[in-house]
Each structure stands twice: as C-alpha cells, then as structure tokens.
C-alpha cells in the first residue's frame with residue numbers, strides 16, 4: 020500500500036485503518052487531478068475569451084455537442100465509481116460482522132452529554148433494562164440488577180475498556196438526539212440515532228501503553244469525540260478508550276464484575 024503519511028492523520032490503531040487512509044489518500048489525489056484540470060480550463064477560458072479578442076458578445080454560444088458528450092462521460096465514470104467500487108467496498112467493510120462468539124460486544128448509549136458503556140459480563144447476556152429504573156446519576160441505563168442476567172453486567176460512564184487484537188462490536192444507541200461515536204485512531208465514526216441500534220466493528224491493534232511509548236506522549240489517551248453537534252454541552256461530550264492486553268482486560272472485567280455486583284447486593288454499605 021502506498022504511504023499516506025503526508026495526509027497528517029493520527030496514528031492508525033485498528034486493522035482496517037490502513038484501508039480508510041488509503042481511501043482518503045486516493046480521494047485527495049483525485050481531487051488534486053480535478054483541481055488542476057478545472058484550474059487549467061479556467062485559465063484557458065480567461066485567455067481564449069479575453070476582451071481584446073472578443074470585443075462583441077457572442078449571442079449564439081457553443082454549437083458543438085462535445086460538452087454534452089463529455090458530461091455524459093463524466094456521469095458514467097462517476098456511476099461506475101459509485102456502484103462498482105464505493106458501495107461494494109463499503110458493504111464489505113460494514114455488512115460482514117465478526118462472529119459474536121469471538122468478539123467483545125459492548126452497548127454504547129449516547130446521551131446529552133455522556134457515553135454510557137454496557138458490558139454483558141462473563142455470561143455474555145445483557146441484563147434487562149427498564150425505563151422505570153432509569154436514574155441519570157445512579158443508573159443511567161436503567162439496568163435491572165434483580166434480573167439474573169444483569170448480576171454480572173458492567174456499566175461505566177465515558178470509560179470504554181477494550182482488549183487489543185480481538186474484534187469489538189459496538190452496538191450504538193442514543194437516548195435523546197443524534198450523537199456520533201468517533202475514535203480517530205481506530206478510523207471509526209458512526210452516528211448514534213435515537214430509536215436505532217447500529218452495530219459497528221473494528222479490531223484495536225495497539226494498547227494505550229504501547230501508544231504512549233510510540234508517540235512519546237506519556238499522557239496519550241484514545242478519545243471518543245462526539246462528532247455531531249448535539250447541544251450546548253457537545254464540547255464536553257468526551258469519552259476515553261483504554262486498550263489493554265487480553266490479560267489486563269480480563270483482570271479489569273473481573274474486578275468490575277466483583278465491585279459492581281457487590282455494590283448492588285448491598286446498596287447501603
């Protein structure tokens with residue numbers, strides 16, 4: 020693959036990121052060709068139709084059909100690009116989901132102005148949620164801890180923990196308005212639409228610790244930036260992703276299952 024470093028994009032930290040960069044790079048190259056072509060045509064027109072050569076306006080205009088044919092040609096090429104390349108390539112990226120048995124499934128629910136993460140826990144079954152139980156401070160997802168499937172569920176606010184080198188399926192939802200889940204290093208960006216559950220998937224490849232060494236920035240954090248203007252607090256709708264090794268992630272998950280489960284068993288402790 021060609022080197023696209025000149026685009027100045029953030030480091031890639033997912034398996035499909037290189038393909039996205041390649042697409043962005045080629046779009047830039049095609050736009051450059053168009054820019055040079057149209058710029059050249061503009062300069063040609065300035066000279067060809069200059070006033071000293073055309074003192075009187077021409078009221079008939081162009082008689083040949085060359086421009087019609089070239090316009091049809093452009094439309095055909097664009098249709099080929101769209102139906103032959105763009106749609107099939109995008110479908111291959113988003114339609115074929117990794118097997119749920121191998122992937123880590125996380126439900127991410129956007130709200131004004133936070134990201135709520137919900138893991139199913141070791142039983143891999145998401146607990147029941149009920150709008151009656153919803154409390155913005157203590158239970159933003161309305162999770163019913165009385166449901167056996169919910170006992171080992173883990174929820175966090177604005178903190179997404181992921182293992183490296185394992186497919187992650189994020190089920191994206193929204194409670195109120197349209198938000199957008201964007202993590203630049205993963206080359207992932209998807210709108211969260213109220214009423215819809217939209218699955219997206221990616222494979223993180225570089226842990227946060229590795230990224231800190233690689234970038235020389237000891238404070239490096241993967242950030243979830245809400246990429247849709249979603250209200251007055253949009254600017255502070257930031258989440259953080261911590262990518263860990265499989266073992267570290269397992270330990271984190273076990274510790275969370277233990278503390279969150281215990282806190283629910285005795286809410287007054």
Ligand SMILES: [Cu+2]
Pocket residue numbers: 129130132197198199245246247248249253256
């Ligand atoms: Cu938002």
